[in-house]
Amino acid sequence: MEKNCLECGTRIIGRADKKFCNDSCRNSYNNKFNKDSKNLVRNINNRLRKNYRILEALNPGEKTKTTKAKLIAADFDFNYFTSIYTTKVGTVYYFVYDQGYLPLDGGEYYALVQRKVK
Numbered sequence: 001m002e003k004n005c006l007e008c009g010t011r012i013i014g015r016a017d018k019k020f021c022n023d024s025c026r027n028s029y030n031n032k033f034n035k036d037s038k039n040l041v042r043n044i045n046n047r048l049r050k051n052y053r054i055l056e057a058l059n060p061g062e063k064t065k066t067t068k069a070k071l072i073a074a075d076f077d078f079n080y081f082t083s084i085y086t087t088k089v090g091t092v093y094y095f096v097y098d099q100g101y102l103p104l105d106g107g108e109y110y111a112l113v114q115r116k117v118k
């Protein structure tokens with residue numbers, strides 16, 4: 001079966017499990033892959049940290065209520081959270097670490113809660 005190097009595309013001759021033509025191609029491919037995934041992780045971590053700071057600033061006590069407009073104005077991104085907590089009655093809280101939020105009244109308002117971390 002014909003195979004090409006994952007890095008440079010050169011046709012590979014030899015063992016069937018060979019993916020690169022040489023160590024140099026293997027190294028540059030792996031370095032690139034690691035760099036990309038690190039950037040991805042860094043970007044998501046930054047996003048989560050920003051969300052966390054926003055929740056913390058809006059919820060200095062343990063519990064409060066805010067509006068969706070305020071969260072959006074602070075540049076909160078609803079796509080990034082670290083966990084979901086569903087209560088027995090089916091209420092779903094979204095958490096960014098120990099700061100949680102819960103949409104109320106169809107999503108115009110949000111309850112903000114801080115979870116006690118043991």
Ligand SMILES: [Zn+2]
Pocket residue numbers: 005006007008009010020021022025
């Ligand atoms: Zn190569």
